[in-house]
Amino acid sequence: MPHQIQIIHDLFQIKGGGERLVMTLCEGLPADLLTAHIGEHTFDLTQLPGRITDLDALSDIHGIKTWSLARAFRSHQPSHQHPKIIYSGVASPLAITHHRHARNVFYCHTPPRFIYDKRTTFEQAMNPIKRWAFKRLINWFQPQYEQAVRQMDVLLTNSEYVRQRIQGALQLQAQVVYPPCDTNHFKWLSQGDFYLSLARHDSLKRIDAIIRAFLRMPDKQLVVASGGAETEPLKQLAGNAPNIHFTGWLSETQLLKLLGQCLATIYVPLDEDFGMTPVESMSAGKPVIAADHGGLLETMLEGETGYLVSNENLDEQIMAAVQRLSGKHAMAMRSACEARAQAFSHTTFLKKIKEYL
Structure with a gap:
């Protein structure tokens, strides 16, 4: 039926x-x-x-x-x-x-x-x-x-x-x-030493700015996951930098493992409508370095669940945020991240939707 x-x-x-x-x-x-x-x-x-x-x-x-x-x-x-x-x-x-x-x-x-x-x-x-x-x-x-x-x-x-x-x-x-996040799906696994980019390789996601920032911070580790049309130009930009690693497209299990083990995620798209990646990151107890405009302002809590960076001098802004967001700070933000993600749970979303049906 x-x-x-x-x-x-x-x-x-x-x-x-x-x-x-x-x-x-x-x-x-x-x-x-x-x-x-x-x-x-x-x-x-x-x-x-x-x-x-x-x-x-x-x-x-x-x-x-x-x-x-x-x-x-x-x-x-x-x-x-x-x-x-x-x-x-x-x-x-x-x-x-x-x-x-x-x-x-x-x-x-x-x-x-x-x-x-x-x-x-x-x-x-x-x-x-x-x-x-x-x-x-x-x-x-x-x-x-x-x-x-x-x-x-x-x-x-x-x-x-x-x-x-x-x-x-x-x-x-x-x-x-607000869109739903499966908050039971993303879990904190351990405290790693690498920063993670999960965005699709598209020019609007501005992964090139993240790579340029890490080229100037050889002591900081960056993992660039996913793929897309800009993968090859991004790899050329990174060169053979030993602190920048590309994974290519990953399975859901592999992505969950990376997210659960990273120190923090970095997500700096231009003109993002909502941005589920930061919510998923927070759900896993991981703080986010995020762009300070668009829908991200409605999910991120500055200084509590990560740090916001502006468009002006974006490379330098990312560098400053990475230097600020140490492993110690990331651990201190874990509980605030997990709590914030609950505002975007499946249960909350479906309850709101049903109010309008």
Whole structure:
């Protein structure tokens, strides 16, 4: 039998925070799942308690992902009418056309930035033909997206930072429900002597600044986990520095071990909406050196669960924070980190979500 609740999520392509959030909803409510695509490199969804519908609608043509997902959600005729629907993603809200009589709740991770605050940046990186196609996509998609969002009964988002972005882009009021962290999953194992970067290797994560800082601190150990498009440039930047170690992509077990054994984590992305990595770090009792803007200001407690660093002279800021955050200081912050992480537990998240259903 179908559940009373269905989650509609854009796609499962990676092992990301949005995907984890949707899985938590499916397991904790419980709920059925509708998605436009399930890729090979995402989480194993086979253990979820509800029905899973994969529309297999992701286009193979580069650059039209949003169009292909949106068309799939608009055209899909559900075989069962769920009385409660939770939407997650950019294209999924367009499915509301088939759920007029349901209780419709949209968890907006962010308004699509290629339409709103980052549109000019996207356009400037395109040649004239791609720019023409890009503008046509926006002209087709934006009015449908805005109409769908305005039909929602409830609009939720992941941070006060994004709530303000929604208000500016859509002139709508959203309620903040912080994303969930499995606080029982991440555990303090030992007090190591290395600092850990867990961010995906993307230019916005600014791992290059972390590496430059550690090149100037040969007595401090840095482990750079994960991978991504910027892995090779980052390795070239690090050279053969004996104090900087790259692990490549790791299994969940390996990641948990590294996190549980490090001295502290370093996470300095640009313009982060929420940032689950610091919460996971705190859950493992490990303090964080974090960027002092975006959603990170809503999770970190300066001086209690780590230290915040500003964009100005970022390399030097990281160096100063590392020198300040010794093993002794990290141990002293352990209990505050673990306590702070509880504010973002699965239990807290699901309780808040249920208030809006």
